[in-house]
Amino acid sequence: MRIVLDAMGGDHAPGPIVEGAVEAVRGEPGLSVVLVGDQPRVEAELGRFPDAPRDRLPVVHAAEVVGMEEKPVEALRRKRDNSISRSWALMAAGEVSGIVSAGSTGAMVASALFNAKMFLPGVRRPGIAAIFPSHQGPVVIVDVGANMNARPEDLYQYGLMGAVYAEQILGVDQPRIGILNVGSEEAKGTDLTRSAAALFRAGPIHGRFIGNVEGRDIYEGHARVVVCEGFVGNVLLKAGEGAVEFLFAELKQEMARLLPEIPEEAGGKLIASLRGLKRRYEYHEYGGGPLLGIRGSCIICHGSSDARAIKNALRVASTLATDRVNDQIIRDLEAAPKVEEVVLPKAEDASQAKPEQP
Known part of the structure; x- marks a missing residue:
């Protein structure tokens, strides 16, 4: 190879x-x-x-x-x-x-x-995938920056390609697919998202399409593949990365304050646990995003x-x-x-x- x-x-x-x-x-x-x-x-x-x-x-x-x-x-x-x-x-x-x-x-x-x-x-246009964490396991987000002017067929293709990636690379069985939107109701969103939803419902994977997914629901893992246009996906990705960095920086400061009051053995285990948690959510583990x-x-x-x-x-x-x-x-x-x-x-x-x- x-x-x-x-x-x-x-x-x-x-x-x-x-x-x-x-x-x-x-x-x-x-x-x-x-x-x-x-x-x-x-x-x-x-x-x-x-x-x-x-x-x-x-x-x-x-x-x-x-x-x-x-x-x-x-x-x-x-x-x-x-x-x-x-x-x-x-x-x-x-x-x-x-x-x-x-x-x-x-x-x-x-x-x-x-x-x-x-x-x-x-x-028609390739899309960049990113891996987000959830309570159910990894979630594939497509597109996070390749195509800023997506068409409905692009979002549909992102769903297909993201599902194959989730199955064959991440080991997710029959991943469900959702469209990133401002609400879960079917009528919500833009002409782009509503038209993309129509394509999903008419396609052979309609049984795995769960409709709209709000940003906060990504981490629940109800949909293991979430599609969006590149502008929205890139903002989501950068905001998520920033939130993780902010959270762990705050935890580090708090740990420094509390460690003198914690027994040495327990403090060491807690630090090791937090480091392992941070490692799981760092982009280094996946290396980067595939251009599908x-x-x-x-x-x-x-x-x-x-x-x-x-x-x-x-x-x-x-x-x-x-x-x-x-x-x-x-x-x-x-x-x-x-x-x-x-x-x-x-x-x-x-x-x-x-x-x-x-």
């Missing part, structure tokens, strides 16, 4: 990126990671690991990097020799089975869109990803490529209802529509 890794993507690249690649190939004898980036810098980082299996860590030179602050499309056109485009070129040529990057999300998605032949048959709907596999990581996150992202990318997830997605898309065959709700006249009540 060969996976390409954008060695220059991330806030602290290439150091932790290269380290994550080394750890990944050490742990997976059948894995090779192609490192794309500034070759002298990447080679220097590899030099820190003299025992690394260098035959499974080839380097491909790319002289330029797309910065996080740059406009993705403009940067990709101006910087032709960038590490993201070089990585996608290897994917398009069939030289690797997956791609991983902690670089610009916008550039990763835009570069995938430039290579339309990378889309799975029937997919493309040939092969793609994992988009956090810009602040450390070596552990990169190692896990490479592991997930390899699993996605070997578990034939895409084969199942293609079969499910072939059975999906055609938009023109479904009676969608009529768009409301904005001048007469009443304001939605929360």
Whole structure:
């Protein structure tokens, strides 16, 4: 299995990126990671690991990097020799089975869109999935940032693809699907959400569609796949990550205040328990979010990803490529209802529509 890794993507690249690649190939004898980036810098980082299996860590030179602050499309056109485009070129040529990057999300998605032949048959726009915790287990949210102008058929496809990911990668049996909305009532939401709901009810997975899901209900796990447009999903993702960081920072301060009053053994166990709890909810465990709907596999990581996150992202990318997830997605898309065959709700006249009540 060969996976390409954008060695220059991330806030602290290439150091932790290269380290994550080394750890990944050490742990997976059948894995090779192609490192794309500034070759002298990447080679220097590899030099820190003299025992690394260098035959499974080839380097491909790319002289330029797309910065996080740059406009993705403009940067990709101006910087032709960038590490993201070089990585996608290897994917398009069939030289690797997956791609991983902690670089610009916008550039990763835009570069995938430039290579339309990378889309799975029937997919209009790929979507990024993120894993949220719940009382029932992991919940897959799609889309969290790839498509800001979704159509009803996009949300339907996100539901199908998210369900396959939940089943084959996360081990969720027959995951139920919901649409993120401002209320659970059927009439709630926008023209987009109501039309998407009509597609779900007309499709072969209608028995697993539970309707609308409010943001606070995600953590109950009644729906194990929740779909939304990319703008909404990205706001949800960032707000959730911020809430987790805030909560554990507050707990850390409170623990520092209480520890002197707690017996040493009990205090140690409590700290270990809290650390384990935080570890379960960190993005490092999954490495990043898969871009669903493309040939092969793609994992988009956090810009602040450390070596552990990169190692896990490479592991997930390899699993996605070997578990034939895409084969199942293609079969499910072939059975999906055609938009023109479904009676969608009529768009409301904005001048007469009443304001939605929360």
